[in-house]
Amino acid sequence: MLSRLAKFVSGSNRPSGSDLFQQRLAIYESELGEPEHTFTDNAERRIDIHAFGRDFVPACQEGSDEGYVLLTNGMSEQRMHGVPGDAKPRAELMWYVREPTEEIWANLRWLANLPFIDTTWFGFGHRVALPWPPVAGTDFQTFLFLTPIIGPDKEIAEALKIAGDPVEILTVNLISHQELGLIKSEGLDPFLDLLDENDYPPIFDPSRKSYV
Template sequence: MFASPDSNIISNLKWLAEYPFIDNTWLGFGHRIEMPWSPVSGTDFRIFMFLTPLIAPDKRIAEALTIDDDDVTILCVHLISAAEYEFIKTVGLDPFLDMLDERHYPTVLDPKRTSYV
């Protein structure tokens, strides 16, 4: 989630929404997409990570959402560092999510946030 999106952020989110159709794939909880550059100015974070909503009201909406009797999964886009990405690949997603909890991970992107790893 971003505090006030600029056109670069919006174009990246649109590209992410189209990505499964471009690459004939799907995105789910914990999936990550590495970019060759940072998609947001002011930060070195360049890996998109998808998680289900962290905020309680958003969780409730996500749990109740269906379209034509099919459950819909809402994914929130987060940016992580290369070191955090490597941590997830070597140690696992659950320990990383625990680290986010311990560090009081912000729900709005802070480009000045330092890597947790």
């Protein structure tokens, strides 16, 4: 199913912009089911945001940890500027949250527009530092982009193509000033090790304490 949809999106008979939105959504739905909410964008550069409900506890384990997978749809319509040859030139953003509040999805849409405002590009390990916390309840001011490690989300990333270009799925994370300092001084790997050691929660927790 995914390979057929991906082939259609990247095929020589280019669908219209509206059709591309529907085809990306079809790929999303093939792994995540139907979205519970869609926040449609009316701007000239249209970036819709879909909210898919998910229980983040694996089926083989007891209990539940319910939240949402927020996923942009439209950021990949345009190639990002200055992408090196070994990186994917297009991207969509994913954020695991407890509730799809307006504050959350507005930040996600702003991030998805940022590369085209600042003529830059986003990839694994890239960061966006702000002068203030972007979300209520947290002191963290820096967005960090990683790539999905959950199976269905990785499948989406592998299936998406536009005009023959692969599309990167980047997960959105908020980190502390101290954690940013660690990444700057020692690189990303030591910080990723800290995430593993501290059982970093998949769902964004604004009250998370800094690991550094």
